[in-house]
Amino acid sequence: MPTPIGHALGGIAAGAFIVRRAGWPCRLAGRRVPIVLVFALLGMLADVDFVIKEGHRHATHSLAAAGAVGVVAVFVAEGRPLLWLASSAAYATHVLLDWLGMDTVAPFGLMALWPFDSTYYQSSLQVFYPVCRQYWLFDCWVRLAWSVWYELLIVGPFALAGVFLMRHRRVRHG
Template sequence: MDLWPLCYAVSPMPTPVAHALAGIAVYLASRQDHARWPRQEDWVLFGSTVFAACAADLDFGIRFLAGHNYHHYFTHSLGFATIFCLAAYFFARWAKRPLPKRDAWMLGVAYLTHIVLDMFSKDTVAPFGVELLWPVSDAFTISPVLFFDDIWRGTLTELFGLHNWLAVAREVAIVGPVVGLLWWRRRKQVAH
């Protein structure tokens, strides 16, 4: 089955696995209450933080509306991250969250992790990198040191092939220990 209408054959970015793990890391690093895991009333913030870490890839949907691939363009920029953070703040105030500034910062930092991870990813589709400084500059930025591999998406065989499984394993090996360390630190704090 050809997946070409959904996205291009090679995707220059980590998978949602790495982005979600980064969101969990931001949540664990940001919490001050020493609870082992989100309290029941905090599951919304936990889920929102994971969503924010993945949200920049919603630009895949623009392709269906505009007919052009905008992945790694303005949604992968510091400018859009700022807009996202401000929107999160106003939404948190509207939802009467007890700490809207903290919530907005958590979501903004989670969003920024997405951009950082994508900057450190092998990019085989021009333009290379992310439009980091939009709207000030349309230039694309990519790290000279790449930790993450590209993802093959042309067919179902490629999507679930060995290359992609190894790419996901690498993401877990890189981002997973950060989550593990933060989880361990939280458990240690709760024990004392």
């Protein structure tokens, strides 16, 4: 499973590719927030189940949850269907990246099709390293650093390309 950094990059990549406009105002609690930051947070959001401890990687790690984010976006960003789709896609990258990652804690994988199916799905590709949680060990931090570096190499170019497209559009259209 990727680290939060890998998930943030995935969210930025998907959201940026879909909206490709940095100039859209986005307000949270009355403050203007860069849209890439919103996509990064949406990419990480599924792991909120670590905090609520309702079982990791099921409801929040489903495509249904990604759809629910799109529905919420309908109310938060009225009249901006691309932003609804981008928000949903940014969240869905979390499901995709976790599915592509190695998992060392049972049950392995995630309930991608919850609530229709309670099967845990995990890709055999195992592209991303598992996140080490033995933080008191030096070796764990070395492995985390390696994981982040690997995620930067794999997901980073997509996020950079998305941000480049957003900036390019903004310059072209003033």
